[in-house]
Amino acid sequence: MENKTIIIGAGPAGLTAAITIASRGHSVVVIDEYMKPGGRLLGQLYEEPNGNWWNGIVESDKLHQQAKKLGVDIKLHTPVSNIEVQDGIWSVHTDVEIHETTHLLLATGAAENPLPIKGWTLPGVMSVGAAQVMTNVHRVKPGERGVIIGVNVLSSAIAMELKMADIDIACITLPVSNTVNEKFGQPLEVMNSLLHVSHMAPSAFIKMGSKLMKNDFFKQLGITFFPKNGVKMWDIPIMLRKAVTEIIGDGQVEGVKISTINPAGEVIPGTEEIIGADFVCIAGGLYPLAELAAVAGCPFYHIEELGGYVPLHNERMESTLPGLYVAGNITGIEGAKVAMCQGQTAGLSIANNLENGILEKELVSSIQHTEHTRENAYIQFHPEIAHGKDKLKLYWDEYNAAVTK
Amino acid sequence: MSQRIINHPVLGKLDESQTITFTFNDVEYSALQNESIAAALLANGIRTLRHHEESGSPRGIYCNIGHCFECRVTVDGVQGERACLTPLTQGMKVVSGGKLQTDVRDWRANHGK
16 A cells, blocks of 8 residues: 555645645645635734735645645545544545545644524524635625624634625624523623733724733723723724624524623613624634544543643644644644644654654754744634643643553 | 625735536526535525425525535535535536425324324
């Protein structure tokens, strides 16, 4: 059998790993169920502090062209339904064929947490990432006027992108607090999670406020006196003291019912009003998309700072299963630049194992480079990401101590 | 009604030169070559892709990346294809799914069980 390394996921992590492995002269196959390479990177579009635009389509294309030039075999529109291992050989099942390899990298990325709200199955309700892809990748408006439910880094970044495409955003607001949505509907929790991204906010109010609010007392005060109609960011009202209780419409979205809430997230009776909109975005944040690692039998740990359950792995991006590697958002929710670094590390790890350990130096330097990129990331999805990574190291050591006993 | 974003301040002008036609529930629409079924239908103002098998409630796209399966349609006779992941080709026949029979439930409802 010709031993081609297989990578599942053609996003920033998977493509960078493919480029890294192919540049060492090894053959690589990348499989992705989407019709274009780039993964979640495709939709990204924001201005960096130096004034340059981070254009996900351009960045994806660069990676794609580089991979193609190195002879990487990229199979798009090809879902993987199962992976299994026998005698050190991994089988990767797709609709059309079964691929085999000794080195398999899972770079499957992330998916969005749903926030169930009454009326959320109406056509016109979609995840905020869906609206982003429709707008930036497919260049189709999700609607003329939208309401975004869920206040977080992703939703505020995408709100600005929709605005750039001339789509009206009525407001960004909270979901009504229920057993599933819990903290997403509590103003104080949301305010806390937003403080670390305040440098992205153009509004002097938020910037100033965030300095004051490092102190819990001021935080409570900030929420209590948070203007009922919200503060504006890119001219979009952000309403932390309002919550959507229901999405309404006959056959499709026509608007939302919204009420004022107290700092604990409870609806204040008699405050309900209706905001008209023809689409609604639900923004519950991202979680690592790790089903294939679960199917393979990787041990999992829930690490809040990383966005959910992650398969146990080390800094070399090796899982606990021989020949199985992970990189990108499957290892924790971070930006595309970190994902690329992780892809490089995973690629070097695989090449190092194929070449009897001659790439140790490069590998160590790539791990350091990842940490450096993480520390300097413009968008951080969780303020304590480094702490989450430390937890993971601890779990790795514990696990290995237990199995080698 | 077209919902296409032709001009974009950063992404530039949309290339609309390569068009194709396809049908959705036997009505012909035009689309851009290789775009997803979901994008083409939305551009044509169509949001309801199917009706729920049991409740009959209308459904459209939700995640747009193939994960939620809300956008499943029948494509050239193949059931359960995700509209958000399937690129359109010339002459493709797309059909939405509808409510299925719920005989046991109906019998129970009619017999007070």
